[in-house]
Amino acid sequence: MNAPFSYPPAAVSSRSDRDVPAIAARPAVRRLGLGAPLAWGWLLGPLLLVLYWSVLSINGYLDPRILPAPWTAIETAGQLIRDGRLQDNLAISAWRAAQGLAFGVVAGVGLALLSGLSLLGGYVIDGLVQLKRGIPILALIPFLVLWFGVGDAMKVTVIALMVFAPVYIQTHAALRAIDLKQVELAETLRLSRWRFIRHVVLPGALPGLLTGLRFGVTAAWLALVVVEQLNATSGIGYMITLARNYAQTDVMLVGLVVYALLGLLSDGVVRIVQHRALAWRRTLAS
């Protein structure tokens, strides 16, 4: 408390001369933080990958029959766009993924609310969801084909089932993790159950829900790949399958890159939503 009195003045000055060269400099960033973020920083990894790939292609280490060069992929993509094949298939794939995602998210959030906010709901729903999680989607597909045929209904169902699980799990966990202190507050303010859910529970569970949504979006694209390799007559997956039959590695590659970009793009969208919706949080990343 009164520490300065106990030091001889000489000792104080010699200390600051020797060990404290930048004594006045206030660190511009948090010492244990992550530093100042760059707007397009997340592109660094993908760019490095493309660079590595280009170098290997130029040197001839990569046989174009095994993996075509990046510029070949761009050329082929241009060709596919001029033909109209890329955008037509992309639109069909995106529509399937969007429908599956929508159904999966609605079901995941809805059931998580039912099972998270009522004991009975939890008893009924949670066990069933855990059972469903235990069944690999690939094992389920034959049944889904039996029930829904090979058309879009089956495809959307598979995607929705894949999306559903992470959204449900994360939302349910977040709902059950609502701080008891906030429940007490709501009780002393005599909030009705509806106002409690609307003002305390839902916003409190939103971070979990959005994490689930990120997993869900990725799951939607993954499921899309699976279903489009099955009996599809359109879509990016069909384009890839067709190209495989004719050993068109460049078209296959374009398909892969499109999948990757879609995943990256949709994840970015969810992250923006997350950032906006969770402005009230102060975390290591903010």
Added chain:
Amino acid sequence: MTVAVQVRGLVRRFTQKGVLDGVDLDIAAGEFVALLGRSGSGKSTLLRALAGLDHDTEGSGSIVVPRLLSVVFQDARLLPWKRVLDNVVLGLGGRDAEARGREALAEVGLTGREKAWPYELSGGEQQRAALARSLVREPALLLADEPFGALDALTRIRMHALLRRLIAIHHPAVLLVTHDVDEAIELADRIVVLDDGRIAADIRISLPSAGASRRQRASDLRARLLGLLGVEAGTDRSIDQAEPRLSA
């Protein structure tokens, strides 16, 4: 005289925050009662019982409290995802809710911070927002569980003045749980000392408004209360001042 709180034969066992062993307590409408006690004496248990927050504790006895009561906790308990004004009007309904919320924020000196997130406020400001939230409902009883315990000494002095001003405007009955003897003397009309789940003393404060006699009477009261709490008045202070410790 209207009674705000009537507690008879209150027993609470097996709680984390201390037991109650037959407590009788009346608080008149508009009366400010400070509840003093060591940790584990049961003072928080009593407050939580009055607030209706002790659902799963075993006990007996009767409690009569007004329907409209507010609780101020030691932590401000603002919902982090709601801006300050939305936090204040959380328990309000009706069209004029927002106007009332703004008025309540003005009373605690937070005009201009309506749209701030809770994390942007200092500890004292957060607690002021919590006070605004509890008083905007015009409660007949205000229960405060060490509301200033987490604040620094200077902020606490300001909060005492603010609380007195707010009580004068809204005049609810108040039960303030504290372990700070000076705070109790400063604010309350009456001090109840809880020891081991029973009421050990119930002292009405009637100090002269100012001057040397007030200071003397306050000092006597302080010594008496510290004695009731098991602290020899004066000794704890003299240690702090007389022995400068090397570790400090």
